[in-house]
Amino acid sequence: MNHSPFSTPDSRPPIHVVAGVLSDARGRILLARREGERELAGLWEFPGGKVEKGEIAREALARELAEEIGVEVEPAAMRPLIAVPHRMASGKRIVLDVHRIARFKGRARGLESQALAWVQPERLADYSMPGADRPVVAALREPEFCVVTSSRNAAGEALFTQLEQALAGDARRVIVRGPVRELESVADALASLAVRLGASILFESDALGLDAAMVLARRPGLGAHLAAGDLDRVAASPAAGGLLLSATGDSALALARAQEAGVGFALVELSTPRDARHEAASRLARFAALRESVTIPLYLAAGQADDLQAARAHGAQGLVVPLPG
Ligand SMILES: Nc1nc2c([nH]c(=O)n2[C@@H]2O[C@H](COP(=O)(O)OP(=O)(O)OP(=O)(O)O)[C@@H](O)[C@H]2O)c(=O)[nH]1
Numbered sequence: 001m002n003h004s005p006f007s008t009p010d011s012r013p014p015i016h017v018v019a020g021v022l023s024d025a026r027g028r029i030l031l032a033r034r035e036g037e038r039e040l041a042g043l044w045e046f047p048g049g050k051v052e053k054g055e056i057a058r059e060a061l062a063r064e065l066a067e068e069i070g071v072e073v074e075p076a077a078m079r080p081l082i083a084v085p086h087r088m089a090s091g092k093r094i095v096l097d098v099h100r101i102a103r104f105k106g107r108a109r110g111l112e113s114q115a116l117a118w119v120q121p122e123r124l125a126d127y128s129m130p131g132a133d134r135p136v137v138a139a140l141r142e143p144e145f146c147v148v149t150s151s152r153n154a155a156g157e158a159l160f161t162q163l164e165q166a167l168a169g170d171a172r173r174v175i176v177r178g179p180v181r182e183l184e185s186v187a188d189a190l191a192s193l194a195v196r197l198g199a200s201i202l203f204e205s206d207a208l209g210l211d212a213a214m215v216l217a218r219r220p221g222l223g224a225h226l227a228a229g230d231l232d233r234v235a236a237s238p239a240a241g242g243l244l245l246s247a248t249g250d251s252a253l254a255l256a257r258a259q260e261a262g263v264g265f266a267l268v269e270l271s272t273p274r275d276a277r278h279e280a281a282s283r284l285a286r287f288a289a290l291r292e293s294v295t296i297p298l299y300l301a302a303g304q305a306d307d308l309q310a311a312r313a314h315g316a317q318g319l320v321v322p323l324p325g
Helices: 057-069 121-126 131-141 156-168 183-197 210-217 228-235 252-260 279-291 308-313
Strands: 015-022 029-033 048-050 078-087 093-101 116-119 145-148 173-176 200-204 222-226 245-249 265-268 298-300 318-322
Touching: 015 029, 015 057, 015 131, 029 057, 029 121, 048 057, 057 078, 057 093, 078 131, 078 279, 078 308, 093 131, 116 121, 121 131, 145 265, 156 173, 156 183, 183 200, 183 222, 200 210, 210 222, 210 228, 222 228, 228 245, 228 252, 245 252, 252 265, 252 279, 279 298, 279 308, 308 318
Parallel strands: 015 093, 145 173, 145 318, 173 200, 200 222, 222 245, 245 265, 265 298, 298 318
Antiparallel strands: 015 048, 029 116, 078 093
16 A cells, blocks of 8 residues: 555545446345455445456456356446445445446356345335445435426416426426415325325425424425424424435535434535636535435535436435426
């Protein structure tokens, strides 16, 4: 190693770990259990391992899958899913770089005596996995876009129509910002629409008041987007368990508080850096640094990443997009 003796663990590049998502004909996903006395032993993970010196990610993944589970995978059959920068409890930093495996040859078996399990995507939550895997499971199961309304959108009945249109398209996660007129009369209709389409609509606690937002969030299909000032109250409230909650954060501290309060996901809005020349790249690097400190799925606010792929490559669940007016 050529690290300076004065370098802290933080100044070293993170360890690059590759892992693969293999599916069978029934859509089940392969997990392998970490055996032995190692860090995180007993937890389930996606098969893979560390990239060795001189290897590129796909070569390393092909090697690991052959060594660990005896399957042969062509690099061309690997599709990037998400790369999660993560700091473990021990302080070790990794980037968990996960690819979907479109096809493979051979029958998967635990060549290192590790247990394997083929798991339906909706049952993944039943398996204890390392913290870095939470954003990976979310990337497999949850929406890539979070649609957010603004004052540019209509109010009342017309807002309902705009939401209906978005949900009839591919919007599956929507945050309604600001007050909603005649909310009581539209909430039922929106809840049943959301349930029917497998979508969720979250209302801002800032606009409705926390108590009203939490009552609304008890209806299937609905949830609450919490103001920063409401997080502590929710964290202490047993009534919040099982509700779909979200928050917005722009710092590691704010995101940690949101995670602590039990939110299912958060939006990240970063301030614009003074130096506009490298704006997109520097925003993504700052986002990746924030991503390391929490495990909840994070959506990058509009205009902060050029595209979904770039956001995913820095560990984002996806992008925040405005509701078309
Ligand atoms: N393969 C894999 N590794 C994961 C996942 N999630 C996660 O945190 N990791 C971590 O990424 C690292 C993978 O490297 P490895 O399998 O070569 O790790 P290891 O601790 O056995 O290292 P060693 O070979 O030095 O003993 C481990 O620290 C492992 O806990 C995952 O889903 N798949």
